[in-house]
Amino acid sequence: MDVKELLYQMFMENELKWPLTFQEVFDKTHKKKGTNQYISDRAREVAELYSQQMTEKYIGEEEPPQLNPEVWVAASGAIKKGYV
Template sequence: MEVQELLYQMFMSNHRFTCRSDEAWSRLVWTTTACSNFKHLLYNARKNTQKVCQSVDPTLWRECALTWIRRDYWESLCNIWAAERWQQTSTTMKVNQAANPEANMHTSGSVSFATHQSRLEKELKQPPTFQEVFDKTHKKKGMDQYISNRAREVAESYSQ
């Protein structure tokens, strides 16, 4: 059995759903959440190992294997992170993010867009428009002011 399937079965051993479609939906949400959490887990592992080894060279991190991951997996990850293609992509992403810091700004924290949409639907007692959810996640709390010029521009383009 795959690790992902085993973990999902462990999750399901603690949860029950009345409707089959809810179970299918839960699988989708669980998988999305697990992928996101795993991505952050690897990011933190990489950053922490960089600090411990006091080096930005992933080839030197191989010796600083983490206790929760198999050594051969860790070495494979270090090889991927050391590869020129990965390094180039990482550098490009850092440059892009620094060039436009407003691009990823929102006020929703770690709460997903879908969760905001669901909460807003309960509050309004009808499905919210995309504009309403965008405003909820990109305006300062208690104010009718967008958190950035970019957010205001995007909102204006949606309203047209």
Template sequence: MAWLDYNPVWLRRDYWESLCERWAIEPWQERSQVAKRNRSTHPEKNVHTSGSVSYATHSQKLHHELERAPTFHEFFDRTHKQKGTDDYVSESARTIPETYDRTIADRYAEGTPQPDLDPEAWVDATGGPRKGRVYGFGDSLDTTLVLSSYASSVALRHMRVHLLRRPSVV
């Protein structure tokens, strides 16, 4: 248990030792190895530039730098672009904002006010939620309302398509 001597200062020592004992058992080690293989097999799915800094902290720092609240797009770019360049960390990080921007351009007439974030358009651009999470939202945003609203709108779209395909009865 090499990590035993590196307990976080904010965690009681006895809790840390208990965690280390749990992490050392065989089932946990197997699970850890599977997760490690999955991360290395699909590195583009696990990339952002936030490091161990929370999205909330990044948002506060960006707010301080800009001297105003950052837009969702600015925040996404900050957490998904390489530092010092304009390059996104992955292909999906590049294409999702582009898809979102096209959807917004189609949805809102030029010159009309647009929301900072249209959650339904963003979820569509990401390809939908995966395991109850939405790409780009991080842990700081509560997605419950977004996902329930998204599920309702998807159901309505399917219903409209179904009704449009039905032969009309006169």
């Protein structure tokens, strides 16, 4: 998650008075305003792959974690030099 996403998450949690999930923050920062369309095919692919892999990994568990960094890296691709 980058700084923009973290700031957005803090803002929305303050407004809504409940914690957002990682997927909600990603969707809010990677979808066009007023639509349900991702800003790019890559963003859509990453979101779908992450959701699918989390479902497969935590099938049958009552409350899976909000974020699994290993699944996120696998879904979004290898870590690129210079990115945090």
